[in-house]
Amino acid sequence: MRFADIKGNHSVIAALRAMADGGRVPHAMLLYENARSGGLALACAFAQYLNCQNPQNGDSCGECPSCRQMQNLAHPDVHFVFPLNSGGEVGGDHPVSEQGMGVFRKLFLQDPYFTEQDLYLELGIEQKSGNISVHEARNIMSKLVYSSVSGGYKFIIMFLPERMNMQAANTLLKAVEEPPAKTIFLFVTQNPEDVMTTIVSRCQGLRVLPFDRSLLVPPPPSEEIAQLWKDMLAAIIQRNLLSAIESAEAVAALGSREKQKSFCQYASEQLRKILLVGRGLSDIAYLDGEDLTMEAGVCSSRFCSRAISNIDKAAMLISRNVAAKLVFTDLVNRLYISLQ
Numbered sequence: 001m002r003f004a005d006i007k008g009n010h011s012v013i014a015a016l017r018a019m020a021d022g023g024r025v026p027h028a029m030l031l032y033e034n035a036r037s038g039g040l041a042l043a044c045a046f047a048q049y050l051n052c053q054n055p056q057n058g059d060s061c062g063e064c065p066s067c068r069q070m071q072n073l074a075h076p077d078v079h080f081v082f083p084l085n086s087g088g089e090v091g092g093d094h095p096v097s098e099q100g101m102g103v104f105r106k107l108f109l110q111d112p113y114f115t116e117q118d119l120y121l122e123l124g125i126e127q128k129s130g131n132i133s134v135h136e137a138r139n140i141m142s143k144l145v146y147s148s149v150s151g152g153y154k155f156i157i158m159f160l161p162e163r164m165n166m167q168a169a170n171t172l173l174k175a176v177e178e179p180p181a182k183t184i185f186l187f188v189t190q191n192p193e194d195v196m197t198t199i200v201s202r203c204q205g206l207r208v209l210p211f212d213r214s215l216l217v218p219p220p221p222s223e224e225i226a227q228l229w230k231d232m233l234a235a236i237i238q239r240n241l242l243s244a245i246e247s248a249e250a251v252a253a254l255g256s257r258e259k260q261k262s263f264c265q266y267a268s269e270q271l272r273k274i275l276l277v278g279r280g281l282s283d284i285a286y287l288d289g290e291d292l293t294m295e296a297g298v299c300s301s302r303f304c305s306r307a308i309s310n311i312d313k314a315a316m317l318i319s320r321n322v323a324a325k326l327v328f329t330d331l332v333n334r335l336y337i338s339l340q
């Protein structure tokens with residue numbers, strides 16, 4: 001990933017570039033982002049820039065062997081760490097990120113802006129949060145013993161350090177404070193208040209802002225999609241299960257997986273708006289003239305959050321080619337039950 005591939009965040013890129021060009025790269029950095037703001041993408045672009053053999057115009061070349069390895073998340077000196085647990089794809093008693101790297105790589109290459117939930121779904125551990133264990137920390141320490149393979153910088157890029165427990169943080173502490181030469185820790189957090197203070201205090205912080213919303217918001221949905229969601233939610237609110245199931249069947253009949261995914265994206269965006277209106281935060285709900293007061297009166301925050309996570313799961317199942325009728329019928333059933 002090159003800086004040029006990053007959406008928005010021009011000032012953060014400028015700051016990272018200045019550090020690299022000026023030879024003032026901190027040995028530990030904490031990038032604080034909101035979900036889907038691109039913290040991980042920035043960390044990768046920064047690592048790629050620092051190890052590029054032929055940087056040009058303040059960006060990595062994207063073509064040298066180091067850039068190519070980095071673009072495939074297969075650079076021998078860049079180690080990724082993320083939360084896991086003993087269930088799902090990786091399994092085993094003491095799983096470490098290295099074992100889940102295939103899943104992580106696939107997800108990142110598909111969408112570098114993936115969320116924690118996306119990761120858990122891919123790992124098959126969505127029922128239980130992941131964590132970064134002491135076994136993981138020991139594995140990281142073992143990577144630091146050897147000097148870099150390529151002669152460039154060595155990176156530990158940790159996604160969601162807030163999932164690291166105290167034992168793991170203590171194991172890493174010394175290394176984060178005084179890493180071996182040319183070793184850089186990049187932590188990408190969404191909840192800096194939950195990261196062990198001992199780690200935070202040893203890092204230089206950098207705020208990654210949600211990029212320009214116009215880049216984030218998908219193109220406006222077709223009238224058809226907007227109407228289908230309106231019908232589905234109305235049926236659920238009116239406690240009309242039959243009509244809700246009919247609306248699910250209509251979504252399943254949309255004809256393409258892409259349309260079904262845009263339906264999910266739209267539904268989830270609408271529920272976020274309802275949630276914000278319900279919390280009195282209409283100002284940041286980007287309503288654009290829409291009135292969601294009635295929906296916000298009926299749908300609790302709890303319902304909205306659950307519904308969003310069910311819809312995200314439905315979208316994931318659709319991407320995996322699960323039968324659409326099954327996915328959407330199951331979805332309306334879940335929404336119907338959780339509104340009670």
Ligand SMILES: [Zn+2]
Nearest residue numbers: 052061064067
């Ligand atoms: Zn390069």
